[in-house]
Amino acid sequence: MIELVSAERCTGCNICVAVCPTNVFDPAPKAMAGALPTIARGADCQTCFMCELYCPEDALYVAPEADHAVEVDEAALIEAGLVGSYRAVIGWSPQTAPRRRIDSTFRLIKGF
Amino acid sequence: MSLKPDVPATRAALDLDADVLVLGGGPAGTWAALAAARAGARVVLADKGFCGTSGATAPSGTGVWYVPPDPERRQAAFLARDTLGGHLADRRWAMRVLDRTHRSVDELAARGYPFPLDDEGAPARGSLQGPEYMRLMRKLVKGAGVRILDHSPALELLVDAEGAVAGARGLRRQQGDDWAVRAGAVVIATGGCAFLSRALGCNVLTGDGLLMAAELGAELSGMEFSNAYGISPTFASVTKTLLYKWATFTEPGGAAIPGAASQGGRSIIARWLARGPVYARLDQAEPGLRASMREAQPNFFVPFDRMGIDPFTQRFPVTLRLEGTVRGTGGLRIVDESCATTVPGLFAAGDAATRELICGGFTGGGSHNAAWAISSGQWAGAGAAAHGTRQRGARRGAAPAGTVGLRAGTARAFDPQEATRRVQAEVFPFDINYFRSGDGLHAALGRLDGLWQSLRAADAAGTAEVVKAREAAAMTAVARWMYRSALARTESRGMHRRADHPEADPTQLRHIFSGGLDEAWAAPAAPLARPQAELAA
Numbered sequence: 089m090i091e092l093v094s095a096e097r098c099t100g101c102n103i104c105v106a107v108c109p110t111n112v113f114d115p116a117p118k119a120m121a122g123a124l125p126t127i128a129r130g131a132d133c134q135t136c137f138m139c140e141l142y143c144p145e146d147a148l149y150v151a152p153e154a155d156h157a158v159e160v161d162e163a164a165l166i167e168a169g170l171v172g173s174y175r176a177v178i179g180w181s182p183q184t185a186p187r188r189r190i191d192s193t194f195r196l197i198k199g200f
Numbered sequence: 201m202s203l204k205p206d207v208p209a210t211r212a213a214l215d216l217d218a219d220v221l222v223l224g225g226g227p228a229g230t231w232a233a234l235a236a237a238r239a240g241a242r243v244v245l246a247d248k249g250f251c252g253t254s255g256a257t258a259p260s261g262t263g264v265w266y267v268p269p270d271p272e273r274r275q276a277a278f279l280a281r282d283t284l285g286g287h288l289a290d291r292r293w294a295m296r297v298l299d300r301t302h303r304s305v306d307e308l309a310a311r312g313y314p315f316p317l318d319d320e321g322a323p324a325r326g327s328l329q330g331p332e333y334m335r336l337m338r339k340l341v342k343g344a345g346v347r348i349l350d351h352s353p354a355l356e357l358l359v360d361a362e363g364a365v366a367g368a369r370g371l372r373r374q375q376g377d378d379w380a381v382r383a384g385a386v387v388i389a390t391g392g393c394a395f396l397s398r399a400l401g402c403n404v405l406t407g408d409g410l411l412m413a414a415e416l417g418a419e420l421s422g423m424e425f426s427n428a429y430g431i432s433p434t435f436a437s438v439t440k441t442l443l444y445k446w447a448t449f450t451e452p453g454g455a456a457i458p459g460a461a462s463q464g465g466r467s468i469i470a471r472w473l474a475r476g477p478v479y480a481r482l483d484q485a486e487p488g489l490r491a492s493m494r495e496a497q498p499n500f501f502v503p504f505d506r507m508g509i510d511p512f513t514q515r516f517p518v519t520l521r522l523e524g525t526v527r528g529t530g531g532l533r534i535v536d537e538s539c540a541t542t543v544p545g546l547f548a549a550g551d552a553a554t555r556e557l558i559c560g561g562f563t564g565g566g567s568h569n570a571a572w573a574i575s576s577g578q579w580a581g582a583g584a585a586a587h588g589t590r591q592r593g594a595r596r597g598a599a600p601a602g603t604v605g606l607r608a609g610t611a612r613a614f615d616p617q618e619a620t621r622r623v624q625a626e627v628f629p630f631d632i633n634y635f636r637s638g639d640g641l642h643a644a645l646g647r648l649d650g651l652w653q654s655l656r657a658a659d660a661a662g663t664a665e666v667v668k669a670r671e672a673a674a675m676t677a678v679a680r681w682m683y684r685s686a687l688a689r690t691e692s693r694g695m696h697r698r699a700d701h702p703e704a705d706p707t708q709l710r711h712i713f714s715g716g717l718d719e720a721w722a723a724p725a726a727p728l729a730r731p732q733a734e735l736a737a
């Protein structure tokens with residue numbers, strides 16, 4: 089479930105608020121500099137990782153545990169290279185764009 | 201049914217007119233909206249979540265039934281699944297879908313989907329990465345001039361004096377107000393029903409469209425094929441199952457479980473899970489294949505990498521999450537080639553429509569669902585455009601047709617969480633839903649009918665609760681059609697397995713139709729002639 093909006097990284101663009109299919113976030117108030125969106129309905133999170141993929145700042149972390157909330161340690165996650173890791177691997181980070189074309193499903197499923 | 205054609209539709213904060221209203225913005229809804237717009241219709245698409253991230257495909261990705269236009273290969277593709285599906289599939293529909301899917305996937309390539317090249321340097325187009333695919337679909341839909349309403353769950357359909365659909369209304373949950381769209385035709389593309397099991401991408405899929413359609417009298421088909429369970433790590437949501445082909449499943453002591461497998465041995469996993477934990481390790485995958493597995497399904501590995509588990513060398517606990525009709529095949533009954541339902545002006549596509557036409561009673565892993573969403577979406581969109589544009593200028597009524605959770609009752613509004621838990625208690629357990637029996641189904645149905653009666657008597661939900669209340673009502677309705685249909689099929693066929701009728705019965709080669717709300721019903725349709733079934737026998 090979604091566990092982290094990094095105050096350090098988040099710019100308050102509210103893209104995550106728009107794209108979360110289950111409406112987990114409340115938006116960062118526009119008028120307040122440095123404000124973040126809040127995880128207002130965390131229990132509705134379906135652990136789909138889509139918010140992470142759309143966050144341009146790699147400011148979100150979705151913990152793999154789908155059925156209950158867990159504590160996370162931002163510094164340790166960053167240290168372990170986990171924040172933004174999924175976005176990078178599918179080629180949605182600016183630095184990894186060539187990866188978009190990678191899909192070796194053809195090696196696993198033989199077609200007709 | 202509570203049709204009140206004399207009641208004028210209340211004005212909404214956002215009030216629109218359209219030729220075609222598409223409900224749901226997954227693959228089926230986006231292809232429908234594209235096709236309708238291309239046919240010259242004015243189109244609005246409303247999604248409960250966000251068109252582009254919402255639904256089963258966006259986070260999961262799908263293999264696609266993509267077969268080149270070679271009659272022999274297509275025949276082979278059809279027959280490969282026909283037996284598993286219990287011979288209910290219709291060859292003509294399968295060929296139609298193969299044809300449309302092939303052309304449409306090629307169109308995606310032309311529109312910029314980054315398909316890879318295979319080891320021979322030829323384009324490989326049998327797989328769509330979900331985030332990439334659905335981001336592109338949103339772009340194409342917007343480019344076609346479709347008005348998209350995100351975070352706008354539909355609550356109920358609107359109906360005219362003749363009983364034809366006239367639009368829908370719902371909430372704009374991020375604005376805190378409501379919307380209404382008066383439309384000449386409506387496409388239901390709200391996906392399947394996975395009962396809030398937290399299977400990947402599935403918690404927006406609660407059968408809302410099926411309930412709304414049934415409130416106008418629409419019929420369903422194949423609702424007995426609704427007990428798909430996806431394998432996931434116990435702790436995680438990721439019900440991607442292909443890679444478990446390379447897994448060894450073990451009991452707590454470490455011994456391999458005889459017969460347990462992702463394909464053809466999933467029921468054995470269920471039996472062992474009923475007794476205690478089951479573990480998996482992808483130790484059948486040659487080291488040379490592992491990188492390809494990661495590159496094929498990056499989402500599969502996210503939970504493992506985050507837990508610090510190497511799934512190739514370390515075992516991890518697994519569970520089965522109910523995916524219901526998402527990877528089942530039941531849905532709204534289709535009556536013609538334009539994917540019309542039994543209600544005038546109402547069309548259905550994707551998981552909301554029955555997929556029996558192309559794969560009978562079984563999909564599991566396999567690509568038929570994606571192909572069906574692409575094809576049925578376009579047929580429904582085109583059909584709705586033709587019907588909807590004919591209604592232009594007609595002065596028609598548009599009365600709200602919703603029931604449970606929306607209208608005054610004799611009891612206090614119900615608690616959606618509590619109702620949801622009660623439905624889940626009837627549909628999650630393997631011993632009721634996976635391994636079915638007449639007695640078990642009967643007992644569950646009695647409790648579900650009781651639940652429906654209590655929801656029916658309750659007052660309308662408040663704005664804060666109404667979406668969840670309608671979801672709970674829809675799941676209750678879906679469960680009742682499922683189990684009535686399962687009782688009506690006194691045999692085992694496709695994914696529907698009856699412990700008390702373990703064999704297929706040749707005289708039951710026919711669909712089971714269902715519908716109704718207070719008087720929910722299921723009844724066998726006319727027997728089908730299936731030459732391929734006779735050949736196989």
Ligand SMILES: Cc1cc2nc3c(=O)[nH]c(=O)nc-3n(C[C@H](O)[C@H](O)[C@H](O)COP(=O)(O)OP(=O)(O)OC[C@H]3O[C@@H](n4cnc5c(N)ncnc54)[C@H](O)[C@@H]3O)c2cc1C
Nearest residue numbers: 224226227228248254255256263354391550551567569570
């Ligand atoms: C883990 C997983 C793996 C899968 N793998 C494959 C595969 O390899 N091959 C394959 O063919 N199929 C696969 N499937 C199935 C495939 O994902 C679905 O068949 C496909 O997504 C169906 O498309 P759809 O548009 O009908 O529904 P969805 O993609 O589920 O979209 C439905 C949309 O309707 C919206 N909606 C719901 N209720 C409302 C409402 N009340 N108002 C407005 N909008 C609403 C939702 O928000 C959602 O956006 C898989 C499914 C899962 C879960």
Ligand code: SF4
Nearest residue numbers: 098099101102104143
């Ligand atoms: S998308 Fe990322 S940067 Fe933008 S508000 Fe959300 S967390 Fe902050």
Ligand code: SF4
Nearest residue numbers: 108133134136137139
């Ligand atoms: S993981 Fe999915 S459901 Fe959870 S907050 Fe992110 S986008 Fe929303």
